Amino acid sequence: MKTVVVVNSEGMGQGDPALARRLMLPFLEQLRRHDHVGALILYNTGVRLAAEGSDLAGALSALHEKGTDVICCGTCVGALGLEGKIRAGRVSHMEEIVKTLMGAEKTVTL
Numbered sequence: 001m002k003t004v005v006v007v008n009s010e011g012m013g014q015g016d017p018a019l020a021r022r023l024m025l026p027f028l029e030q031l032r033r034h035d036h037v038g039a040l041i042l043y044n045t046g047v048r049l050a051a052e053g054s055d056l057a058g059a060l061s062a063l064h065e066k067g068t069d070v071i072c073c074g075t076c077v078g079a080l081g082l083e084g085k086i087r088a089g090r091v092s093h094m095e096e097i098v099k100t101l102m103g104a105e106k107t108v109t110l
Contacts, residue, residue: 002036002037002038002104002105002106003034003036003037003038003104003105003106003107003108004037004038004039004040004041004100004101004104004106004107004108005031005037005039005040005041005107005108005109005110006040006041006043006101006107006108006109006110007024007040007041007042007043007046007049007110008042008043008044008045008046008109008110009044009045009046009110010024010045010046010048010049011023011024012024012027012110013110024049024056025055025056025059027110028056028059028060028063029059031063031068032059032062032063032066032068035067037063037068038068038069038104039068039069039070039071039100039104040060040063040068040069040070040071040089041071041073041097041100041101042070042071042072042073042076042089043072043073043076043097044073044076045076045080046076047072047073047076047077047080047082047086048080048082049088050070050072050086050087050088050089051082051085051086051087052082052085052086052087053085054087054088056088057087057088058088060088060089061087061088061089063088064088064089069089069100070088070089070090071089071090071092071096071097071100072086072089072090072091072092073091073092073093073094073097074091074092074093075093075094077091
């Protein structure tokens with residue numbers, strides 16, 4: 001598999017949460033311009049980005065439509081009360097997440 005990008009929170013980096021969240025949209029938009037992104041894995045609070053009401057669900061859907069497999073951690077979706085509310089990508093399980101990570105040529109974690 002190509003590059004796998006891992007998003008484990010609602011924003012990029014440490015520090016100001018509003019700034020971290022603001023950086024995520026341009027990151028996802030730029031990521032869509034690269035053909036070698038095979039999968040984007042969302043876990044922990046990162047799954048909120050794909051949920052109903054998220055202003056980033058559209059950018060994630062655009063990535064998915066381009067061919068990037070957008071995978072949301074099912075345990076995280078359940079723990080955060082987001083069952084039935086994921087609007088971008090799909091919900092999966094840890095076995096597939098580990099398989100995807102292990103098959104990656106390169107992994108980028110935010």
